[in-house]
Amino acid sequence: MTKPLPSGSTIGIIGGGQLGRMLSVAAARLGYRCHVFDPGALPPAGDTAHAVTTAAYDDQTALRRFAESVDVITYEFENIPTEALDLLQDLRPIHPGREALRISQDRLTEKAFLRGLSLKVAPYADIPDATALDAALAEIGTPAILKTRRFGYDGKGQARIQSPADSAAAWADLHGTALILEGFIDFSHEVSVIAARGLDGSVACFDPGENVHRDGILRTTTVPARLSPAQRSDAILIAAQILNALDYVGVLGVELFVTPQGLVVNEIAPRVHNSGHWTQNGCAVDQFEQHIRAITGWPLGDGARHSDVRMENLIGDDLDRLPELAGARHAALHLYGKTEVKPGRKMGHVNHVLPG
Numbered sequence: 001m002t003k004p005l006p007s008g009s010t011i012g013i014i015g016g017g018q019l020g021r022m023l024s025v026a027a028a029r030l031g032y033r034c035h036v037f038d039p040g041a042l043p044p045a046g047d048t049a050h051a052v053t054t055a056a057y058d059d060q061t062a063l064r065r066f067a068e069s070v071d072v073i074t075y076e077f078e079n080i081p082t083e084a085l086d087l088l089q090d091l092r093p094i095h096p097g098r099e100a101l102r103i104s105q106d107r108l109t110e111k112a113f114l115r116g117l118s119l120k121v122a123p124y125a126d127i128p129d130a131t132a133l134d135a136a137l138a139e140i141g142t143p144a145i146l147k148t149r150r151f152g153y154d155g156k157g158q159a160r161i162q163s164p165a166d167s168a169a170a171w172a173d174l175h176g177t178a179l180i181l182e183g184f185i186d187f188s189h190e191v192s193v194i195a196a197r198g199l200d201g202s203v204a205c206f207d208p209g210e211n212v213h214r215d216g217i218l219r220t221t222t223v224p225a226r227l228s229p230a231q232r233s234d235a236i237l238i239a240a241q242i243l244n245a246l247d248y249v250g251v252l253g254v255e256l257f258v259t260p261q262g263l264v265v266n267e268i269a270p271r272v273h274n275s276g277h278w279t280q281n282g283c284a285v286d287q288f289e290q291h292i293r294a295i296t297g298w299p300l301g302d303g304a305r306h307s308d309v310r311m312e313n314l315i316g317d318d319l320d321r322l323p324e325l326a327g328a329r330h331a332a333l334h335l336y337g338k339t340e341v342k343p344g345r346k347m348g349h350v351n352h353v354l355p356g
């Protein structure tokens with residue numbers, strides 16, 4: 001075993017949202033401090049971290065000072081500007097590494113990478129202009145989804161194309177940035193695997209969870225997912241293959257569509273993932289601790305599940321249900337400390353531990 005980072009060391013976390021907050025709590029439990037870097041005032045992770053830098057991602061002085069104050073750097077979101085990473089990586093190790101970020105920042109690069117591993121992905125085409133869109137629609141067919149290649153999240157930056165007649169409207173909606181067209185996958189349900197790889201190359205996967213989205217936002221994850229034993233092994237093997245191909249260190253989320261022809265990879269996220277929050281109350285070592293273990297050189301937890309869980313996101317006004325949820329049996333509340341409630345904003349989640 002590699003020697004773990006000593007107790008009292010500091011982990012730098014880029015991004016101070018709820019994922020950074022829960023990472024910093026897990027890090028504290030393992031004897032570490034966290035320094036959070038976020039451009040916004042009062043980030044949720046600021047309450048639980050040892051130090052916070054509030055600065056823009058192009059503030060080179062702040063980035064340098066941040067890196068010099070930490071022992072290892074990780075992140076809670078993948079859209080970190082390349083120039084910031086160039087500067088940081090010369091000063092401290094960054095886990096997961098640059099290759100995972102490069103691939104997951106761009107849907108086109110990501111699809112090509114996955115196809116290169118012989119994994120199934122939706123049919124896709126690069127869309128540099130309106131003519132390319134019509135040509136791709138003729139080839140891929142409808143329904144299809146036009147998506148921005150970069151900076152999409154929670155269903156943002158996407159336009160459904162039900163028939164070729166919708167093509168102009170979808171183009172008008174999204175053009176001006178790099179785009180990709182994806183054929184629509186006729187899936188029965190969506191699952192995800194949260195997997196981890198340690199500094200020594202060992203891999204541990206959590207059980208696949210079944211995800212329900214509404215308006216492009218994750219609503220619930222239920223574990224176990226409806227999968228046959230063969231599909232379950234497939235899901236885990238796919239995640240492990242991706243981790244090894246990237247020489248990855250840390251936790252990775254892999255979203256999959258379940259179809260009669262097999263599992264189709266939708267996307268990968270090089271970080272802890274909303275669909276892995278159930279692990280907080282379903283496993284001895286949750287995804288946040290697993291990530292901290294991986295990047296600091298600890299042995300990984302084995303990922304085994306001690307309880308079935310249904311994770312429910314609390315979005316916007318869902319917070320009005322707090323009195324009822326707080327009194328519910330076997331319901332563990334996780335709130336993010338956000339003071340402003342907005343429609344579509346993730347305010348917290350609740351893990352309903354299901355009777356065994």
Ligand code: AMP
Binds near residue numbers: 190
């Ligand atoms: P994404 O941001 O790519 O994860 O898309 C958000 C949600 O849109 C997914 O979880 C799916 O429910 C749906 N979706 C995205 N791409 C496709 C596709 N190619 N076929 C069918 N549904 C999709």
